[in-house]
Amino acid sequence: MDSHALQDFQSALTCSICVNYFLEPITIDCGHTFCRPCIYFCWEEAQTPRCCPACRKMAEKTDYRTNTALKKLASLSRQARPRSVSSSGEQICRRNGETKGLFCEVDNSLLSAPCSESPEHAVHSYSPIACMAEENREKIVKKMDPLWQKTQEMQDNLNKEIRKSESFDYVVLRRNMIKVQYQMMHQFLLEEERFQLKTLEREAQEILEQLSDSAIRMAQHREKLKEMYRELMELCHKSDMELLQLLEMQKLQPVNPELSSLHITGILDMLNKFRVHNGLIQGWANRYMSLPDEIRNRIFGVDGATESPQTLESYVIWGVEAFNSGKHYWEVDVGNTSKWIIGVCKDFTSDSFEFKKGFVLFSSKKNNHCILSTNSPSLIHYLQRPAGRVGVFLDYENESLSFYDVCRGSLIYSFFSSSFTSPLTPFLVFGSP
Secondary structure (H helix, E strand, C coil): CCHHHHHHHHHHCECCCCCCECCCEEECCCCCEEEHHHHHHHHHHHCCCCECCCCCCECCCCCCCECHHHHHHHHHHHHHCCCCCCCCCCCECCCCCCECCEEECCCCEEECHHHHCCCCCCCCCEEEHHHHHHHHHHHHHHHHHHHHHHHHHHHHHHHHHHHHHHCCCHHHHHHHHHHHHHHHHHHHHHHHHHHHHHHHHHHHHHHHHHHHHHHHHHHHHHHHHHHHHHHHHHHCCCCHHHHCCCCCCCCCCCCCCCECCCCCCCHHHHHHHHECCCCCCCCEEEEECCCCHHHHHHHHCHHHCCCCCCCCCCEEEEECCCECCCEEEEEEEEECCCCEEEEEEECCCCCCCCHHHEEEEEEEEECCEEEEEECCCCEEECECCCCEEEEEEEECCCCEEEEEECCCCEEEEEEECCCCCCCEEEEEEECCC
8 A cells, every 4th residue: 555545444433532542433414424422511501502623514412323333344454554663762671682572561661572482471362452452442541421311421520510509599689589478477466466456445445335325324323223212211101001012113224345356367376486395284392371361352253252362262373484584385274264363473482472473364253253363563454355375475685474365366455564674473373273
């Protein structure tokens, strides 16, 4: 083969990208052939639609089969090319001056032909350098393919992460949605507040009108009674027959004003975030305790004031822990009992305590009517008696104590004080039903 033909042959086996003999040659759609690693890197770095580096025609796919015939010819051409001798003489044997053309597979060293026949290498297997190099080149190429696949998978994952990052302005959308929800909740609670305040005003006005009407009727009836009294006085001076006549008297019932216990949306969910561990009754102490006569009379009634505390079931329960900071919520089950006291007290001991040093809610009964009242200052609350549980919320930092009707989810009363200067102990007193 003349030099021009040999040059053309070598050119046909050369990649136009790396200008070396083909490694894993692949022929793309347009007919041009390149090393698989070369075209992969070319497409990777271009970051543009895949096209042929030679003719710029678009490539329809990325997975091409290796041109095995061209690969074999490129391998043979590599093995047949003349080897260059390095200037340092590393490929010249120092013993005999011949070129090292063989590779010992046992100790991985280069040998000249005479050295391969020496006793130290006689039993070793060896191959021509070009042949052994081609085998190792093939091994390297086989390792490259899965490595490139992992590279592409990592690139795909990277692209996904980038897309996620670019689209993560969703947080802004989410923030706006949350803000809208709380705005809606605020507006809803504001409307509910307005409704409850209007209801309170309307009911208060109706009750005031009832009380006014009742006062007028009672004043009128009082005048009638005075007139009847005058007539009876005159009757006493009449004859025996007239005296025996009976007068029918009608009693008027007084008005017992009672406001509606309106439900406050979400209040119990909020309070439960501050619930005392394991509820309330667990971890409490209890005993019979003598109460001041004023308090006993207030909840047990005058009729039972002379009885012993144990007969009156003046049973006191108090928390083993006093609170001097934080927010705390607990609940007390009063059941159907109409006589009880719930609250917190300063300077509490297991022997005695003073109601004047605390903040309490009283439930008492008079003329078969349940009355709710508080101290500091003393107030009567025109509300329905709680059925079941009463919730107590202590906010020490804001110096407030509130009572709630758990069954109805409504507020009973809130103390706003400026004297939370000592630990406050929860307690409750049960009276007879």
